[in-house]
Amino acid sequence: MPAADSHLHPTRPKAPAEAIARPRVGVAKLTSCDGCQLTILDLEDHLLEIAAAFEIVEFPEATSNRSSGPYDVLLVEGSVSTPEQVEWITELRRRAGILVTIGACATAGGIQALRNWGNEPAWRASVYPRPELLETLATSTAISDHVVVDAELRGCPIDPHQLLELLASLRVGRRPQLADEAVCLACKRRGTVCVVVAEGIPCLGPVTQTGCGAICPAFGRGCYACFGPKEQANVESLAAWFAEHGVDETSVPRLFAGFTAYAPPFREQAERATRHAHGQKERTDA
Amino acid sequence: MVTGAAEARFLPRSQLQVLIDLLAEDGRRVIGPTVADGAVVYDEVRSPDDLPVGLRDEQAPGSYRLVETGTPRVFDVTVGMTSWKRYTFPPIVPLTRASREDGHLSLESSAETPELLAFLGVRGCELAALRVQDRVLAGGPFVDTDYLDRRQSSLVVAAQCTRAAKTCFCTSMGTGPEAGEGADLVLTELDDGFLVESRSPMGDQLLDRLPADLAEPAQQTAARLAVAATRESIGNPVATEGLHDRLLDALDSPRWQEVADRCLACANCTLVCPTCFCTSVTQRADLDTSTIVAERSWDSCFTAGFAKVAGGSFRSRRQDRYRQWLTHKFATWIDQFGTSGCVGCGRCISWCPVGIDVREELEAIAPPAEGLRKHPQLAGGTGPATYSIGTIRSIAAETADTYSLVIDGIDPTITNGTPGQFLMVEQPGFPAFPISISRYGLDHVVLTVRAAGPATSHLVHSEPGTEIGLRGPLGVGWPVERALGRDVVIATGGIGLAPLRPLIDALVSARDRFGRVRLHYGARTPRDMLYTDELASWPELGIEVALTVDRAGPEWLGRVGVVTQLFDQDDWRGQPAVAYLCGPERMMQVAVRTVGERGIPAERTFVSLERHMECGIGLCGHCQMGKVFVCRDGPVFSVAQLGDALNVEGL
């Protein structure tokens, strides 16, 4: 079931009013790089504690113990890009009490969503001499475009602190505290000098959802929106500003053609960039 | 200026380290302006080398750069990105610790003992901000004890500004550049050191221990003049009189939607603001639920969750949030706390990623009523019968029918006029007429006159040495300060260049304070062009000159070639620019429209109008146009002021 505005209202908790004593947790993967699952294993200082607090029943990367559910909490990374995955995520939804999508692939379609503007058949044929051996969809889309999602952790990859917060919230029984604001707040709390104002570097922080702790400006480069658009993302205004301040016209749309390119507020710019990049004509019915 | 208990002293630059060391006694950490990643931020200072030596800041909407000055001065920068609230009201502060043991709940304060700090280099606006936050956070029935503890643990050494950024408007908010109350010491930088004054008993003690002799009168004067010059350079960008009511009367203004179209709701303005105080409390994530810490962190009314309740958000639209911020800061804050929430530091202007300028927004949303506008150079005692005498020194032909007259021996108030003002010229027996001043000299002015009728012909055919009557300088001239830090577009035709020349002179005299400047000038034929020497030499002074001539027919206005042709070049657009237009009425109408289509807002498009004038001071009624008198409220107007009037036939 599509939830087209899920990018704008990412958290729809089914509100388990009570905490679950030792939740049964599963981890599944669709089309992705594995980085978001790995973030779980990257909580090294907390991993054994997590294993005590949660019963990890299904996590193929980490354990040969398998379970086909049901799960109290199911974390799913990866976008939907094959017909099989469409069926599979529907099945997983049935088996999960709380379904949490993790990462830009699962929440926005990922970088591979750049194929969504009609390129997929050509790309598949250009990569594989026998493309008919593969079953893929023309699009790579967010899981929330297919099933109802209870909570989202955005990011490419997700942020370990937000992951901990999600797990902690499950323990307590509260809604996860995932701030719905621009990266700029994290930068300013940190005291990082704004790269847009002080150096004229294009940075998408003002239209991007916070969550990473504002890493990129702290490291001297602009944010590239791997956490996706914040609510009320004013893409036109920021794009116009960059176009007037040193970023040439063909490069501005490319700024938005990144890891959350298919999120609705970025889509128009990303489509323009992708068509230009591949020498395609602009859509005339746009 | 508040005087301290002790007399002012002078600390040589070489002894600045001693001051820092004194401040650092008792384990105090000295915090002052330092340079990081291209901006001034407040951080630990151990020696004068940590300060922004030899740097000054260039600020404009959405832009901040540091530039080298080649001097040893440390306070040529103004305000940087951070404000002192980073230390008095830190971004993240632990509040309470909750724990359960054996079924008992305990909730304890997590307050930390604040460290001892000394703030070095607090500006007038920032002192005012500290006073504002004192009122908000510690002046009511409930006190933020963490804030109060930190304030009481900090020494304050102020620095009066001897330079202003283009985004400063402390003068309008009454907060600077002079340091007001709340400092222990006040420094004013001179070339070879600092005037040091005490403002508290602690300051007296510190002053005593500094290797600083009593300041000489010349040093005190130099300091006073430096601060006064700063005040002068800022002017008065925001009309604060009645602003509270004007804003609250404008809650339905369509302008809110316009600014919302640009606003990103990114919250930068609120987080760099030294008085914004909104916060949220979050629970720190912990898998072990036996102990949970709650933290307070900076938040902003621009975020989605700020006004959320179970049923939704009270302020879901960007325009609601922007309106909330502006009206709270400039209006309802006064109702709550007795003063404006804004101290005019200008940070929100520079650090807005898309350069939204509150000064402009206030002007657009809540413009001061006509008549409240200050007339900078009203000659004292000017009435319908008053004239002073001037002498024609020379007359030179510019074109076949236009002449430039140098007039000297004039009242000094005339040479103190501003670009765009005009004089009423009186010759016995002839009707008086208005002429724009086309150049200011030290002891003379230049009037460029077209011999269009008997009175003007008589003037231009007078002999040098002839005395004439002058009233003025009159009218509201070109607002040059609106162009600070921006690109400038000037479009004019024929004799319209005359009232614009003093504007160009002003731009040239301080060229580096403005962006790109381009003059578009058209005339019927090359021989109809004024000031041909200058047209050739202005490019070397940084003024781009684009000329056009149109020989087709007597009514060249019909084609308005100058405007459409010259705006064909595509290399500037919109937001950052200011436009000054003067010429035949139809040319101006088209120019206004074209410039508007290119994105220059009506508040930053200025026109100079011509009307029949007899008195020049709004008493004879001839030049009345809608709500204004062109002579007294103009002749320069912003297009926003005129609204539709410019296009209404016969108005």
Added chain:
Amino acid sequence: MHESTGAGPGLVPPAATGGRDGEVRFEVAELTRVEGEGSLKLVVRDGEVVEAQLAIFEAPRYFEQLVVGRTPDEVIDIVARICGICPVAYQMSAVHAFEDLFGVTVDPAVRVLRRLLYCGEWIESHALHIYLLHAPDFLGYPSALEMAADHRDLVAQGLRLKRLGNRIIEVLGGRAIHPVSVRVGGFSRAPRRRELEALLPDLEAAIPEAQATLDWVAGLEPPDFVRDPLLLSLSHPHEYPYNDGRIVSNDGIDVGPDEWGSAFHEEQVAWSHALQARSHSGEMYLLGPSARVTLSPETLHPLAAEGLARVGMADEIRRNVFRSIVARGVELLHAIAEARDIVAAYAEPDVIRAPWTPRAGVAAWATEAPRGLLFHRYELDGDGLVRHAQIVPPTSQNQGAIERDLAGFAPGIMSLPHAEATHRFEQLIRSYDPCISCATHFLDLRIEEAGEPAP
């Protein structure tokens, strides 16, 4: 491909005998404790292996097309997403390829920082593999979490080492997965000396822990499986191979790091989304820690060389792929020791990011990901934008060898109970530390024009 919905990738018991008489099938629908999605299928008929497939069913993402029309710095950000465990390797192969084409010389301190960054990734990846993915096989646990119940200190040690690797990447690149600071010409930010110094105590403490790790894995009993593989890696005269060196094999291949294509090509096989690499003479090579330790032992850090000598397994590492865990132990020790040396001597570079100008041409380079040689090749146009890309991950190069080894290993374990034999096959696959998210590759086919948008 893999099992469809219905049962889904839940527990699928290995298929016992079925089908024709004398045919034994070993199938695991979804391999666990490997990175990425792969399945095992092995069919033995009348004592002969007739099918050995490591099928990769990762959904393709077409990275070689995603980078078309993008700038070099954008490409660095994009290709990191090919893999969540080794993003640094992708960034390194890409950045070196571009710098080679543009003629950029980085500050020497930048070169050192890049080695440090790679040390971080090797530490994280090898610790992950040794402790979480592979060791449970040797000790008979389904996962490290169960292993921790009986061996808590051991697992905690592994997690500490892994954390240290991640912290190094975080200090240099902002975050451990998909770091943000690698740019053409260097880094977008130089770490402050005090930030790196903060790692020093833990690096010092990690050295004995890495030595203990090496001793421990050397003591794990592997299945007996000896062959004489062809090995391939970078090799450099002065340093253990990370970012630079020549591509060499133990049978005489010796080409520049940009010349992979002169010795190898890729083929598609019917059962896999991943293309497989072969040398032009049809050989399959083994890449990764075993290859590196065998081909470049003289450039190991002295502490690692001493460790290798102490456990005395150089020859076994070469011949028995199950001993790859020991090679990883040697390299883990090397990476920690080299990281410690770099941090102790660090001085901030004068130029953290050298200026550069793009130019048209071919940018190609190979660096050593934790799992082996990773080769990138890009064609750039006059605007400095990518027009064509070829990315060859180590797993696609290893895959032929893995399947050949599966077939070679089978006869020796046919007599074991079916479930245990299947488990041994899985353990064999895990020895290669396959990283199979990197499932998109580009053959040398060009599309002259992009196709019309799909209706």
